[in-house]
Amino acid sequence: MTKPFSVLVVDDEKEIRDAIEIYLKYEGITVVQACDGIEAIEKLDEHPIHLIILDVMMPRMDGIAATFKIREQKNIPIIILSAKSEDTDKVLGLQVGADDYVTKPFNPLELIARVNSQLRRYVTLGTYEDSNKILNLNGLTLDPEAKIVEVNGEAVKLTPIEYRIVELLMNHPGRVFSIQDIYERVWKEPSYNAENTVAVHIRKIREKIEIDPKNPRYLKVVWGIGYKMEK
Template structure:
């Protein structure tokens, strides 16, 4: 039985009650907050394994809260929103969310996504002794055991998905990965041609790593093919 702790953040009590019923049934420990300010207060004193975060809330919305959380934490974040436009999804993912669901949603699908995110997060955060723990690419240092990334000695905070993409390319230097291959390797889901999630994540990684993101030093674009880190 799972004992992971999930923080539910939503100003709609009915949504919180619904999520609590389904997630408690799976053995999760649940905490609740009604806005971003309360969520940040919870995170100051409690270790949380995953956050389900609504976008539209009073005092501090989900976008602002996600940005603040990502300054220090890298646990999975699943965003909820009544909006379904692509730009809202892109905004959520750009601020550091790992997944996005539109209200109304199927609670069983959300539970499945929660489990998938937690499995992936655990797998990415377990040190594997037989693999190289530190990868050095010029001034870029990636520690796969601690998930620390440094550029010219400066610590860079990456989300779990961003780190997974960077590690995939860094472990396979010189190999070009298509957007489809990156998506299916990192998200472990079927890729749909219109999905630009990978491009959004690559852009965010470059913004964090690069002095000049439009002229990347590390992750190179191979036009019409995909992305690679050169040897």
């Protein structure tokens, strides 16, 4: 499963960078490497980075400071790597600006869990505002907190994928999403031979939310383009 995230790994030891890269790639996360702070800044400009893993014990501290500056502007979570033996004060100072830390030697699974946790939090915080509001369109209601969809007051039981499709469309009433759009935004991976998969789910959704699935009132097709939720 590919995730739409890329992580910048900053460490002066190549073996560590490579090891982390292997584990993150296995998670479907793109990895960009940098061996010091200076290089990290360049990479941050070149690539869209969603999280930084940073070894505190590197020769060139100025680069690290600069990295932090950039984070302030870009709001990217930072996970710090540090050895237990390291100077506590120095590490502590850095930690004030960090989101999480892992001490070396570290369990790769734990690092991955923390990376995922940060990415999740980062994403949900970003979309926090509108993702909690109850949506309503002509009697079709969606409650993002309770994950409940209702048609004219009657609860409808949707599966997770069905729910996510409805949520996507209802968040942008009237906007047409191609099948690829839908697949990529719901499954969070590139669509390949997935046209019919989406179509089948559309059908199932109609079966549940439409009074007359053959003449849908809410979930309409736009021929040759995609689907949309009627405004």
